[in-house]
Amino acid sequence: MDPWTVNQMVNDRLLLDRSSLNTLDMWLEAARTDGAIALIDKEEDWTSFDCVAKLRGLTRVKRVGHAGTLDPLATGLLVICFGKATKDLAHLQDDDKEYEVEIMLGATSTTDDRGGEIEVMHDVAVPTIDEITKALTLFTGVIDQIPPAFSAIKHDGKRQYELARQGKEFTPKLRQVTVHSIDKITVTWPVVSCTIKCSKGTYIRSIARDLGQQLGCGGYVSALRRTVSGGFGVDKALRVSDVQIALSEKVAV
Numbered sequence: 001m002d003p004w005t006v007n008q009m010v011n012d013r014l015l016l017d018r019s020s021l022n023t024l025d026m027w028l029e030a031a032r033t034d035g036a037i038a039l040i041d042k043e044e045d046w047t048s049f050d051c052v053a054k055l056r057g058l059t060r061v062k063r064v065g066h067a068g069t070l071d072p073l074a075t076g077l078l079v080i081c082f083g084k085a086t087k088d089l090a091h092l093q094d095d096d097k098e099y100e101v102e103i104m105l106g107a108t109s110t111t112d113d114r115g116g117e118i119e120v121m122h123d124v125a126v127p128t129i130d131e132i133t134k135a136l137t138l139f140t141g142v143i144d145q146i147p148p149a150f151s152a153i154k155h156d157g158k159r160q161y162e163l164a165r166q167g168k169e170f171t172p173k174l175r176q177v178t179v180h181s182i183d184k185i186t187v188t189w190p191v192v193s194c195t196i197k198c199s200k201g202t203y204i205r206s207i208a209r210d211l212g213q214q215l216g217c218g219g220y221v222s223a224l225r226r227t228v229s230g231g232f233g234v235d236k237a238l239r240v241s242d243v244q245i246a247l248s249e250k251v252a253v
Contacts, residue, residue, distance in 0.1 A: 013037045013085045016243075017236040024246050031061050035085030040078045041237035047072050054240050055080060058247055067092035068200065068229060073115050076100075076226030077234040095230030096180065098197045102223035103208040105132075106190040109220035112148040112205035121218040129187045135214045136194065139207050140179045147172045148205045177202040191222065
């Protein structure tokens, strides 16, 4: 979605962020009637659904949804729609995303992030910075990607993470995504830090895993933060606790 479309939509739906928290009453009324949007900075160990469920309870708006899942270990921007604004979710989910990423090389993970079972790769050659940078370029443009086994996408009608937890064998289906750029690359072995701009549906964990395979040393995501979704940035986002405190102060007055 281009910035003009986002701005028009925001004009139609009141936006709650750090700059508008003082107009919470007006936003809450809109969320319950015409629909509204909130920018939330998800904290680590929260699921995206945790944020939705908590805000549904706090605002007492029944229809609440987010525009793009973040893994529990990831932090950053969730665009959350309330009431009639949930009709905009399909468009918002199509927006490009931007992430700040840390990739741990020299080991693999069953979940392709630090939440899984880690296996250190011994006696592997340490790649040079040039080799790492060159390998990362292979994951830009339109690429075919195999999603992590532990992911929320469905395989034959069931969530892949459910099948993986049950120990069932299956082959994740290949999907095509677009990685617009991988830049701001820094390497302090064994950690590679970078910024990735990509299309919806891109699994950063898959990029980390495949980078490790390409380099022959293994790799997984050790830290992940979504900083941009479409025309929205995490710098203006609120934590769920910010909304909770503002609502409690409103009730206490």
